[in-house]
Amino acid sequence: xxxxxxxxxxxxxxxxxxxxxxxxxxxxxxxxxxxxxxxxxxxxxxxxxxxxxxxxxxxxxxxxxxxxxxxxxxxxxxxxxxxxxxxxxxxxxxxxxxxxxxxxxxxxxxxxxxxxxxxxxxxxxxxxxxxxxxxxxxxxxxxxxxxxxxxxxxxxxxxxxxxxxxxxxxxxxxxxxxxxxxxxxxxxxxxxxxxxxxxxxxxxxxxxxxxxxxxxxxxxxxxxxxxxxxxxxxxxxxxxxxxxxxxxxxxxxxxxxxxxxxxxxxxxxxxxxxxxxxxxxxxxxxxxxxxxxxxxxxxxxxxxxxxxxxxxxxxxxxxxxxxxxxxxxxxxxxxxxxxxxxxxx
Amino acid sequence: xxxxxxxxxxxxxxxxxxxxxxxxxxxxxxxxxxxxxxxxxxxxxxxxxxxxxxxxxxxxxxxxxxxxxxxxxxxxxxxxxxxxxxxxxxxxxxxxxxxxxxxxxxxxxxxxxxxxxxxxxxxxxxxxxxxxxxxxxxxxxxxxxxxxxxxxxxxxxxxxxxxxxxxxxxxxxxxxxxxxxxxxxxxxxxxxxxxxxxxxxxxxxxxxxxxxxxxxxxxxxxxxxxxxxxxxxxxxxxxxxxxxxxxxxxxxxxxxxxxxxxxxxxxxxxxxxxxxxxxxxxxxxxxxxxxxx
Numbered sequence: 001x002x003x004x005x006x007x008x009x010x011x012x013x014x015x016x017x018x019x020x021x022x023x024x025x026x027x028x029x030x031x032x033x034x035x036x037x038x039x040x041x042x043x044x045x046x047x048x049x050x051x052x053x054x055x056x057x058x059x060x061x062x063x064x065x066x067x068x069x070x071x072x073x074x075x076x077x078x079x080x081x082x083x084x085x086x087x088x089x090x091x092x093x094x095x096x097x098x099x100x101x102x103x104x105x106x107x108x109x110x111x112x113x114x115x116x117x118x119x120x121x122x123x124x125x126x127x128x129x130x131x132x133x134x135x136x137x138x139x140x141x142x143x144x145x146x147x148x149x150x151x152x153x154x155x156x157x158x159x160x161x162x163x164x165x166x167x168x169x170x171x172x173x174x175x176x177x178x179x180x181x182x183x184x185x186x187x188x189x190x191x192x193x194x195x196x197x198x199x200x201x202x203x204x205x206x207x208x209x210x211x212x213x214x215x216x217x218x219x220x221x222x223x224x225x226x227x228x229x230x231x232x233x234x235x236x237x238x239x240x241x242x243x244x245x246x247x248x249x250x251x252x253x254x255x256x257x258x259x260x261x262x263x264x265x266x267x268x269x270x271x272x273x274x275x276x277x278x279x280x281x282x283x284x285x286x287x288x289x290x291x292x293x294x295x296x297x298x299x300x301x302x303x304x305x306x307x308x309x310x311x312x313x314x315x316x317x318x319x320x321x322x323x324x325x326x327x328x329x330x331x332x333x334x335x336x337x338x339x340x341x342x343x344x345x
Numbered sequence: 346x347x348x349x350x351x352x353x354x355x356x357x358x359x360x361x362x363x364x365x366x367x368x369x370x371x372x373x374x375x376x377x378x379x380x381x382x383x384x385x386x387x388x389x390x391x392x393x394x395x396x397x398x399x400x401x402x403x404x405x406x407x408x409x410x411x412x413x414x415x416x417x418x419x420x421x422x423x424x425x426x427x428x429x430x431x432x433x434x435x436x437x438x439x440x441x442x443x444x445x446x447x448x449x450x451x452x453x454x455x456x457x458x459x460x461x462x463x464x465x466x467x468x469x470x471x472x473x474x475x476x477x478x479x480x481x482x483x484x485x486x487x488x489x490x491x492x493x494x495x496x497x498x499x500x501x502x503x504x505x506x507x508x509x510x511x512x513x514x515x516x517x518x519x520x521x522x523x524x525x526x527x528x529x530x531x532x533x534x535x536x537x538x539x540x541x542x543x544x545x546x547x548x549x550x551x552x553x554x555x556x557x558x559x560x561x562x563x564x565x566x567x568x569x570x571x572x573x574x575x576x577x578x579x580x581x582x583x584x585x586x587x588x589x590x591x592x593x594x595x596x597x598x599x600x601x602x603x604x605x606x607x608x609x610x611x612x613x614x615x616x617x618x619x620x621x622x623x624x625x626x627x628x629x630x631x632x633x634x635x636x637x638x
Contacts, residue, residue, distance in 0.1 A: 076439070129623060137622050139382075140575045144615035147568065151612050267568075271446060278443045308458050315450030319429065322444050326436040 022341035029341065044192060053184045057256070058296060060188045063195045064252045066292025069276040070202055070285065071245025077283035078206060079238040080218030082135060084270050085142030088149040089119045089243040091265035093250025095153070098168040098260040099161050108173045108255050112194065115251035116244045123243025127236035146267045153262035167261025170254065187256055194252060198245060203285050205241070214238050246273075279321055281330025290329040354597045360486035362593020364555065367493045367548035368563075368570025369577065369585035371541050374500065376579055377517050378537020381438065382571065384445035386545055387563030388452035389425075393418040393546035394553045394562075395460050398467060407470045411550060415543045422542025426535040456560040467553035489551040496547055497586050500540075504582075513537060569596070576621050577630055584630030 022029050048056040068090055075081050096118055097111035126145065133141050153162050162168070175186030205211050216224040217231050225231050254260045272295050280291025302314040325332040371390065375383045383389075393414055400410035429448070433440065471488035504510040515523040516533035524530050548570075549563065556562045569592050577588025621629070 129619075132623055137575060140572065141619045141622065143568075143571075144619050148612035148615055274439075275443055275446060278439045282437070282439055309454050311450040312454035312458065315447035315454070318447035318450070319444050322433060322436065322440045322447075326433060326440050 024337065024340045024342075029337065032337075048185045048188045053182065056184045056188050060184070060191045060256050061253070062292045062296040063188075063191045064249050064256065064292070065272070065276060065295055066289045067195055067198055067252070068246045068249035069273055069280060069291045069295075070199065070288040071242045071249065072273050072277050073280075073282065073285070073288050074202060074205075074214075074245065075238055075242035076277060078211070078218060079214045079235060079242075081130070081235065081239065082139045083142040083242075084139050084267070084274065085145035085149075086242075086246045086273050087265050087267065087269035088145045089123060089246040090250035090253065090269060090273075091149050091153065091260075091262075092119055092122060092243075093247030094254035094260045094265070095162060095168075095250075096247070097251035097254040098170050101170045101255075102168050103161065109190075111251050111255070112248050115247045119243040119247025119250075120240045123247075124236050124240030126243070127239025128232075130239065131232050131235055143267070143270075146270045149265050150262040153265070162262075165262065167259060167264075170258050170260075172258050173255065191252055191256070194248065198248065199285060199289075202245070206285065210234070275318065279318075279325075279328055281328030284328065284330030287328055287330030294329075351598070351601065354601055355594055358594035358597030359590055360483070360490070360593070361597065362573075362590035363486060363490040363493050364548070364552045364566055364589075365569040365573045365592050366586040366589025367489070367496065367551060368545070368566055369573035369589040370493065370497060370500065370582055371545040371548055372567075372570050372574040373577075373579060373582050373585040374544055375537060375541035376574070377582075378513065378534055378541065380517065381441050381445075383541070384442065384567075385448035385452060386541070387567030387570070388449045388456075389418070389422070389542055390545035390549035391560060391563045392452045392456055393421075393542065394467065394549035394558060395456055397546070397550050398460070398465060398553075398558055401468065407468060411470070414546050414550065418542040418546035419539040422539040423535045425542075426538035430538075431531070453560050460560075462560060465558040467550070467558045469554040485554055492547065492551055493586065496544060497582060500544070500582050509536070569593070572615065581630040587630065 024032060027035075047059060051059070068086065071089070072083060072086050075083055093115035096115040097108070100106040100111045100114060101108060130138055130141060152158070154165055155162075172183050173187070174183060175181040179186065181189070206215070213224065213229045213234050216227070216229060217234055221231055276291030276295040277288070278291075279294045280289070281287025298317060299310070299314055302317060303310040305313045325335075327334075368387070368390070371386055372382065375381075375386065396417055397410050397414040400413055401407065405413070425448070429444065430441075433444065469485040469488070471484045504514060512523070512528045513533045513536060515526075516528050516530040517537070520530045523533075552566060553562065556566065570589065573589035573592045574585040575588070576591060577584030577586070579585070
């Protein structure tokens with residue numbers, strides 16, 4: 001029996017990208033991709049002008065989740081390392097932002113790079129010992145991190161900074177003067193901009209030489225090493241970058257919710273990221289966006305269907321979704337495209 | 346801090362460890378059958394315990410309810426495998442994890458819906474009072490440890506000496522070859538699920554007396570059960586039981602260390618566990634995996 005099977009077993013084989021030179025309804029796949037991208041951007045930009053402030057707030061949160069899920073995706077989907085502990089990095093990011101804004105009165109936008117940098121370093125350092133662990137054992141180690149986080153945040157000697165069990169309240173930033181936006185709308189656009197930058201960076205990273213090295217380690221660590229890839233360095237670095245993404249998401253989350261407390265960062269948050277990752281599509285960058293929307297809106301939907309059995313409904317929907325799309329929303333889109341596509345010309 | 350305190354904490358650790366050990370045993374059982382960790386294991390055990398509670402409430406004596414619950418849980422486990430997991434057995438591991446999370450949510454919510462969220466006391470089959478009149482360990486905890494060890498013995502004997510046990514091991518280790526020699530691999534997996542559900546039910550009924558019956562009673566315990574299983578070696582039932590006890594003892598002794606106290610007990614225990622894994626990456630009694638390149 002294989003114990004702690006390697007990443008090959010943990011990660012589904014990378015689905016084949018539909019070959020170029022195919023067309024759906026006479027329009028090339030490339031053009032379709034452009035079309036959906038532009039449509040998505042237009043919808044994202046105009047939505048808060050029509051939606052109420054609560055919907056805008058929810059969309060902001062979905063974007064934040066999407067960033068965190070993208071971070072997890074870089075680690076799990078592209079590098080083949082498992083993590084149940086990303087709630088810890090989210091918490092570090094959130095607390096960095098809250099402490100900077102509350103204690104030192106630093107402007108909210110400076111907290112994002114700070115949170116990202118701190119998480120990069122912490123993630124890298126955590127990635128070093130994690131090198132020895134694979135599969136289930138890495139899952140346990142990261143899981144320990146997730147479970148320990150709320151306890152460390154409540155730890156009394158740190159109370160001066162963390163505010164202990166009570167947590168920290170922070171003020172919601174105003175839109176820059178001159179812009180006809182209320183606070184929620186401004187935060188939405190701010191978050192959207194950060195999300196866009198981070199997604200473009202992730203895409204470039206994955207397509208670069210470094211990205212190919214990262215994926216080679218996922219597909220076959222031994223072959224990757226024999227080709228001269230420094231697997232230890234790349235794995236730890238990926239851990240760091242993944243933590244950076246999740247940390248930035250955490251900082252944004254703190255700013256938007258205006259509050260941090262230890263019990264918001266339990267193991268359940270890490271599970272939420274994992275669910276979003278799988279439902280969105282492991283190893284798909286746009287899939288992370290779908291995952292973010294999903295983990296935010298599905299619990300509400302479940303609650304509308306049945307109040308008493310909300311979690312039961314949530315569970316049933318999760319299982320049904322896995323039946324319908326075993327490789328996530330991204331996999332479903334790919335499947336539909338392949339069905340519809342015909343050779344062009 | 347005198348020697349007596351340390352001894353008392355260590356023994357009380359053995360007692361809590363008994364809880365973790367029985368959960369770890371169920372975790373390992375299902376791992377051997379399906380090669381995955383079942384995150385819904387704890388909720389399944391909790392649900393079984395509620396069934397036992399209902400049976401007892403209907404007037405059945407403890408041991409009859411106990412046996413009936415085992416049978417129901419066994420069937421339930423087989424059913425879950427056949428209905429829910431058979432159709433997706435080819436899906437990637439992460440998809441399985443999400444289905445486990447879905448099951449967890451369903452069981453948790455259903456239990457709260459059927460039996461509501463109030464905390465219920467659960468009887469113990471053992472007399473109250475301390476073992477041999479001492480204050481170190483209660484009769485219930487001693488009985489629980491005995492039950493865990495008996496279950497471990499039965500599991501060992503089943504895998505070691507029966508033909509079905511051998512077929513199950515073969516089905517898990519090498520499904521293709523097992524099928525070629527006539528083992529019905531699908532049913533072996535289902536059987537594994539059934540057995541794991543039944544062992545989980547035993548664990549649930551033993552634990553419920555200490556932690557009280559409520560829908561969330563297993564969450565914390567399951568985490569320690571996982572930790573115990575991994576520390577002991579995830580493919581070794583004996584190792585899992587040992588790991589469970591070890592986790593319990595470490596957890597209790599760490600609470601004695603000044604400064605750490607009970608505030609960071611969990612953290613330190615988990616750090617120690619990860620430390621063990623650094624030295625022995627496949628657990629204390631686990632088999633090392635050799636992968637073909």
